[in-house]
Structure formats: structure tokens, C-alpha cells
Amino acid sequence: MVVDRSPRLDRVFHALAHPARRAIVRQLSVGERTLTELASPLKMTFPAASKHVRVLEAAKLVRRRIAGREHRCSLRASPLKDAMQWTEQFRRHWEASFAALDTLLEEMKAQEQPRSRRD
Amino acid sequence: MVVDRSPRLDRVFHALAHPARRAIVRQLSVGERTLTELASPLKMTFPAASKHVRVLEAAKLVRRRIAGREHRCSLRASPLKDAMQWTEQFRRHWEASFAALDTLLEEMKAQEQPRSRRD
DNA sequence: GGTATAATAAACCAGATGGTTGTCGATAGA
DNA sequence: TCTATCGACAACCATCTGGTTTATTATACC
Structure with missing residues (x-):
């Protein structure tokens, strides 16, 4: 049990390690947002922002609901809880x-x- | 203020995103350790482990005290506090x-x- | 002095990351 | 139907990451 084999925590911490992704999380903490809404304040092209959202999805921090031609994203906070609990042990x-x-x-x-x- | 420009948090979350580095943090939470002590339980070569310690140092999670030929490392927990406070806002x-x-x-x-x- | 040990440094490598541009498909609305 | 919009996808690129091996420096010990 020496090494912490926990790909879930790997993905969550990695997801939070980029300012654009933290910005996305904060946007979503206010409420549901479409991809274009999430991308617009970021200083990068749409495909780049879209990739960041995918990273957040891989970490199960974001849920995506497709509605017509737009993708509505919302926050799933429980991985944040896991991350917090890990750090809290110190x-x-x-x-x-x-x-x-x-x-x-x-x-x-x-x-x-x-x-x-x-x- | 849309994007979260905080290289400190970038480095801390990135540092925690690797199982070997989390294992090192947990080892140091018990007490001071030399590099060889930190490296021995990890399934990698010494130079690789040494690089991980450097990443933790860059995130100010580890302090290094050189004593003769051995480098004694200890935990600096305050960046963990910062990380926890960020996640706690959700x-x-x-x-x-x-x-x-x-x-x-x-x-x-x-x-x-x-x-x-x-x- | 000579040898083992702790750690660095450098070179190298494969693969991941973070970004771009360009093309395409599907849906909404005139 | 035509057009604008939302988004995916692929190709490409530079840089970073995580690991290795080999060589080197500095300290401790006999």
C-alpha cells in the first residue's frame, strides 16, 4: 500500500492543475453552461476550451447534457470532495x-x- | 478575473496529480526522510524519484535540508491548505x-x- | 588513501499536454 | 431551403512529463 494507486485522484488533481479548467469549474458552480458560454471568457480557441471540458469530464467533474445543437454542462462536485478529503488528512x-x-x-x-x- | 491565474495552485494540484508524489507526501507526513528513504518504496529508479521530489519542492510542499551527503526532506503543509480552501468553496x-x-x-x-x- | 554511498547532472526517449488551423455534421431560424 | 451557429474531429506542432541509463561530485567510513 506504499504507492497511492488512485487514478481517480490522479485525474481530479490533474484536472484542477490548469487555470482555465478551474475557471470552468467556477463558472459551472454558478449554474449550467453551454460549451460556447464556457469557452467565451477563456483566452483560447473553442477547440482548446472544448478539450479542457473533456479533461474535466474524464475526472467526472463535469456532466454534459446534449440538447439540440448545444451541449449543456453542469458541475459534479463529488470528486472535489474526494480531493478535499485527501488533502484534509494533513x-x-x-x-x-x-x-x-x-x-x-x-x-x-x-x-x-x-x-x-x-x- | 475570469481566469484563475494562480501558478501556486497550478503547481500544487499538479504536484498532487501523481501517485508517487502523493506517496512521498504521506511518507513525509510521518516525519523527516532522506531522498533514499523516499525513493526506496517507489517502483522506479532513484533519479526518477528525485525528480518527483523536485516537483514537490517547486510546489513548496517539501523543504530540503542538506546534512553532509544526505538530503533530509520534510513536509510543508501550507500549500495543501491552499488547495483545500480552493476546493472547499464548492x-x-x-x-x-x-x-x-x-x-x-x-x-x-x-x-x-x-x-x-x-x- | 581507497572504497562505498548519497545525490546531481546530462542525454535521451516515448508519450501526454496544450494549443493552433481547417474541415465537417447537425440543428435552429429566416 | 439557405444560412448561421454549435460543436466534433483530425492533423499538426512545440513543449512538458515521466521514465531510463551513464557519468560525475561530494561525503562518510575503513
């Missing part, structure tokens, strides 16, 4: 480091008082 | 979908009762 680490920083700041504060009297 | 979406599933299950349950009497 919560105590960043909390610990902030606690350490707090302690340091406390100590600096405590030393500042006597030093200002000494000086 | 929490209500997956909670909503689970709420919807709950509702669905409730409805199915409610319909099951009369149907089992009908059958």
Missing part, C-alpha cells in the same frame, strides 16, 4: 505549523517587553 | 447533491411502503 500539519508560528510570535512578544525596558 | 455543491440523494432515497422509501402492500 490538516494537523498546517495547523501545527501555524501553532508553532503562534508560539514564536508569543515568545517574540514576551521578549519585546523586557527588551524595550532594557534598551 | 462544499455546498457536493453537500447539495447528497441532500438531493437523501431526498430521493426518502421518496423511494415512501413509495416502497404502499407498493409492497399493493404487490
Whole structure:
């Protein structure tokens, strides 16, 4: 169990590793969007944006519903939950480091008082 | 502000998108490790593992302290916090979908009762 | 000094990624 | 029906990724 063989997480983290794809996710968090709507704010051609949506689909972050000639996309957030749960298992680490920083700041504060009297 | 220009998040999510690198993070969550210790459980050559550690360093997820001939690596969790906070902004979406599933299950349950009497 | 060990560096490779342009099919609307 | 629009698809390209092998540097130990 040393290595984390989890292609689901691979795909989700990879999907989130590109600013355009994160932008798409945020757009979809507001509500359903067609491909052209998703593509228009991105500084790239339509086919490029379309590829990004496919990457998000592969990560199961986006569902596509074809309605006539337009493809309506919506967010599927559960893979985000998986990603968050993975990172959350290290919560105590960043909390610990902030606690350490707090302690340091406390100590600096405590030393500042006597030093200002000494000086 | 349409596109998410955040190279920090790019690097963090990209760093987490590979099973070997997630395995390294988990190893470091237990405590400090040298490069050879990090590489040994991975099914790849040492230089390959070393490259993965560099990717993690670029994402500021790993700090390296050189001690004689060995490089001691430790976890810097704060970028994980950033990644988690980004995903967390969509929490209500997956909670909503689970709420919807709950509702669905409730409805199915409610319909099951009369149907089992009908059958 | 001589040898084993920790790690880097460089060269190389196959395949993935991220983008483009151009062509095509299907649907909506005049 | 004709035209505009939404989108897929394919080809192409440069660059990045993830891995290898080989050689090299620097430290530790006998």
C-alpha cells in the first residue's frame, strides 16, 4: 500500500492543475453552461476550451447534457470532495505549523517587553 | 478575473496529480526522510524519484535540508491548505447533491411502503 | 588513501499536454 | 431551403512529463 494507486485522484488533481479548467469549474458552480458560454471568457480557441471540458469530464467533474445543437454542462462536485478529503488528512500539519508560528510570535512578544525596558 | 491565474495552485494540484508524489507526501507526513528513504518504496529508479521530489519542492510542499551527503526532506503543509480552501468553496455543491440523494432515497422509501402492500 | 554511498547532472526517449488551423455534421431560424 | 451557429474531429506542432541509463561530485567510513 506504499504507492497511492488512485487514478481517480490522479485525474481530479490533474484536472484542477490548469487555470482555465478551474475557471470552468467556477463558472459551472454558478449554474449550467453551454460549451460556447464556457469557452467565451477563456483566452483560447473553442477547440482548446472544448478539450479542457473533456479533461474535466474524464475526472467526472463535469456532466454534459446534449440538447439540440448545444451541449449543456453542469458541475459534479463529488470528486472535489474526494480531493478535499485527501488533502484534509494533513490538516494537523498546517495547523501545527501555524501553532508553532503562534508560539514564536508569543515568545517574540514576551521578549519585546523586557527588551524595550532594557534598551 | 475570469481566469484563475494562480501558478501556486497550478503547481500544487499538479504536484498532487501523481501517485508517487502523493506517496512521498504521506511518507513525509510521518516525519523527516532522506531522498533514499523516499525513493526506496517507489517502483522506479532513484533519479526518477528525485525528480518527483523536485516537483514537490517547486510546489513548496517539501523543504530540503542538506546534512553532509544526505538530503533530509520534510513536509510543508501550507500549500495543501491552499488547495483545500480552493476546493472547499464548492462544499455546498457536493453537500447539495447528497441532500438531493437523501431526498430521493426518502421518496423511494415512501413509495416502497404502499407498493409492497399493493404487490 | 581507497572504497562505498548519497545525490546531481546530462542525454535521451516515448508519450501526454496544450494549443493552433481547417474541415465537417447537425440543428435552429429566416 | 439557405444560412448561421454549435460543436466534433483530425492533423499538426512545440513543449512538458515521466521514465531510463551513464557519468560525475561530494561525503562518510575503513
